[in-house]
Amino acid sequence: MYDLSRAASAEVGLSEAGLAAIDSYLQGWIDKGVVAGLVTLTARHGKIIHTSTLGQKDLATGEPMALDTIFRIFSMTKPVTAVGMMILHDRGLWSPEDPIAKHLPAFAGAKVFGGLDGDGAPILIAADHEPTLRELLTHTAGLTYGREPMGGLEALYEAANVWGSADLTDMAARLGDLPLAYQPGTKWIYSLAMDVQGAIIEKLSGKSLPDFMRDEIFAPLGMVDTAFHTPPEKRSRLATLYRSSSSRGLVPLPVNPLLPDYEAPPALASGGGGLVSTVGDYARFAQMLLNRGELDGRRIISEQAARLMMTNQLSGEMLANGWGVGHQQIRPGFGYGFNGVVFTDPQAAGIPVGVGTYHWDGAAGTWFWVDPQNDLLFVGMVQLLSEKSPALQATTQTLMAEAIVQDAVSPRPTSAAGSR
Numbered sequence: 001m002y003d004l005s006r007a008a009s010a011e012v013g014l015s016e017a018g019l020a021a022i023d024s025y026l027q028g029w030i031d032k033g034v035v036a037g038l039v040t041l042t043a044r045h046g047k048i049i050h051t052s053t054l055g056q057k058d059l060a061t062g063e064p065m066a067l068d069t070i071f072r073i074f075s076m077t078k079p080v081t082a083v084g085m086m087i088l089h090d091r092g093l094w095s096p097e098d099p100i101a102k103h104l105p106a107f108a109g110a111k112v113f114g115g116l117d118g119d120g121a122p123i124l125i126a127a128d129h130e131p132t133l134r135e136l137l138t139h140t141a142g143l144t145y146g147r148e149p150m151g152g153l154e155a156l157y158e159a160a161n162v163w164g165s166a167d168l169t170d171m172a173a174r175l176g177d178l179p180l181a182y183q184p185g186t187k188w189i190y191s192l193a194m195d196v197q198g199a200i201i202e203k204l205s206g207k208s209l210p211d212f213m214r215d216e217i218f219a220p221l222g223m224v225d226t227a228f229h230t231p232p233e234k235r236s237r238l239a240t241l242y243r244s245s246s247s248r249g250l251v252p253l254p255v256n257p258l259l260p261d262y263e264a265p266p267a268l269a270s271g272g273g274g275l276v277s278t279v280g281d282y283a284r285f286a287q288m289l290l291n292r293g294e295l296d297g298r299r300i301i302s303e304q305a306a307r308l309m310m311t312n313q314l315s316g317e318m319l320a321n322g323w324g325v326g327h328q329q330i331r332p333g334f335g336y337g338f339n340g341v342v343f344t345d346p347q348a349a350g351i352p353v354g355v356g357t358y359h360w361d362g363a364a365g366t367w368f369w370v371d372p373q374n375d376l377l378f379v380g381m382v383q384l385l386s387e388k389s390p391a392l393q394a395t396t397q398t399l400m401a402e403a404i405v406q407d408a409v410s411p412r413p414t415s416a417a418g419s420r
Contacts (some may be wrong), residue, residue, distance in 0.1 A: 002046025002291055004284065012044040018403025019050045022396050026380075029390055030055040033249055035365070036242055037065040039279045039381045042400070043287060044374070045408070051279070057239040059250060067280060070225055070238045071381040072260050074273040074362035078194045080217065080285065081271035082137065082339035084201045084209075086305035087216050093204045096134035096308075100141065103200050106176025107131065112142065113179040116152040124179055131184035133200075136193045137338040138313045142180025143191035153181055162192070167267045168209060172199035188314065188323035188330055194339060198271030210265040220298045221288055223281040228269045229262035230276055238276070241364060241383045253385065273363065279381050282368060286377040289358065290370045309338040310358040310372075327361060327391050351394055352401035359393065367393035375408040376400070 009016045019042060029035045037055025041048060053065040088094060094103065101108035110130055114123035127142070135141035144150060146157025156178055165171035175196060181189060198209045205212045210228045218226050230238050241259065242250040253259070260266075260274045284295060289310065293301040301309075312335030323330045328341055333348030335341070340360040346353050354373025361367040365382040378400060380392060 002287065003296060004043060004046060004048050004287055007045075007047035007049060009049050012047060012049055013404060013406025013408075014042070014044055014049055015403045015405045018399065018405070022399045022403070023052045023054065025395060025399060026052070026392070027054050029392075034244070034390065035382050035384050036240065036250055037382070039065050039067060039069055039071075040396075041279045041283045041379045042376070043283060043378075044376045046287065046291075046375075048283070059240070059242075060252075065239070066237075068225070068237060068278055069381070070230060070234060070276050070278055071366055071383055072238075072241060072362075072364055073275050073277050073282065073366045073381075074260075074364055076277075076282065076360055076362040076366050076368060077271060077273050077275040078339040079289075079358075079360055080213065080275060081194045081197050081201070082309050082337075083217060083285075083289075083301055084213060084271070085133075085137065085197055085338070086301040086309050088201065088204045089308075090302050090305050094133055094200070096132065096137070098133045099130035100133060100136055100196070100200075101130055101176075103133075103203060104172050104176055104196070106173045108176075110142070110184070111179045112183055113150070113153045113156075113181055120152075122152070122156060122179060127180060128183050129185075131180065134313060135184050136196060138336055139188050139191050139193055140185050140314075140318075141191070141193055142182055142184045143175065143193050143196065144181045144189055145192055150181055153179065165268055168195065168199040168202055168269065168271075171268065172196050188318060188321070188336065190325040192272060194272035195270055197339075198269060201271070208265070209269040209271060217285070217300060218281075220300060221284045221295055223277070223284055226275060226277040226281045226285075227265070228260060228274045228276075229265050230260070232263055235261075235263075239381075239383045241385060244384065244386045244388070250384075279379050282379045282381075283377060286368055286370050286379060290372060290375070290377055310340070310342055310356065310370075311337050312342040312344050313337055326387075327389075327393060351397050353397050357397075361393055365389050365392060367396075369393070369397060373408065374404060376404075 040052045042050040057065050110127040111124040114125045131141035160174045241253045245251045288295040292303040293306040314335045333345030343357040354371040357371040359369035365384045368379045370377045
């Protein structure tokens with residue numbers, strides 16, 4: 001039974017020494033002072049096989065990491081938002097080919113940014129087609145985060161005060177009024193697409209994004225500590241968030257309105273990066289994905305929806321163009337489904353996971369993957385905001401491959417690896 005109860009590694013074909021090697025690798029980063037602490041969880045065949053609590057949740061107090069430590073998971077929110085979208089897809093409320101404008105009229109009549117003219121005014125070009133929801137779910141709709149240099153487009157984002165929006169409806173309206181960064185479907189650029197998805201979820205469900213996720217995902221899955229805020233009674237369990245300083249080592253970050261430390265649900269709940277969670281909670285979410293949409297007899301999304309979400313949506317030409325962000329560099333064998341990476345050819349991608357593996361990570365170093373072929377999931381939690389963070393995901397995936405000493409008895413379907 002896939003109930004995430006405890007089992008011994010030998011029962012599921014994993015090597016105890018191999019799992020210890022993963023812990024040793026992660027402990028090495030603590031010993032070097034690169035990270036303060038980490039928490040991990042490994043499950044196979046629906047059983048929790050190994051957990052680790054390494055280092056400290058706060059260096060000043062010396063408090064150790066614990067399995068119930070709460071982490072800001074930032075972009076690991078994105079796969080959760082994808083599940084929210086798939087819940088509504090199961091209800092027939094949207095189709096991947098729908099124009100975004102069908103659900104958010106501000107996106108009608110999309111124009112593409114063509115640079116600035118001699119007077120500094122934007123040059124606008126008609127879009128080849130209205131950006132679609134499939135493109136929105138794959139970072140190919142023409143949006144950006146508006147913070148990176150884009151030939152003057154970033155100044156338009158700043159002038160629109162996108163990040164100062166009152167709520168998701170307001171944010172989507174401001175984004176819809178801005179020109180697209182490129183012709184839809186022609187590039188993969190990391191963007192505010194998942195925050196726009198949050199606005200669509202609110203419109204189609206009639207609920208706020210925090211309420212929708214609580215009612216439709218977190219409560220049914222028993223994810224008791226996952227939310228868009230950290231209430232006062234749980235703040236003592238929140239891991240300290242660090243940045244790396246060349247002169248001072250790990251430095252705690254001050255309170256920041258863009259960090260999900262709210263004591264109550266925020267008005268602008270980020271579907272792209274606003275959740276906090278624990279390793280145990282996220283493992284329940286991951287096991288639901290591995291089970292193709294169900295956990296403990298509670299179906300969250302249909303098998304078809306789970307398969308669509310974890311199917312590569314990018315063409316071979318797109319995979320060869322070298323798009324990506326951080327450690328997630330799109331390339332042959334390393335494609336993209338809805339709000340997360342999909343491995344279509346692990347050998348070509350250079351990472352020894354199973355075909356159809358789906359994964360993503362977060363800005364503070366958190367990472368996870370679900371591997372249907374090997375019937376395995378892994379969740380890692382850490383709190384380090386750094387553009388030079390170690391490649392924890394790829395390395396632990398490689399070490400996990402060495403820990404697998406028996407093939408999955410009943411491999412899960414691998415059709416999720418196909419292209420659109």
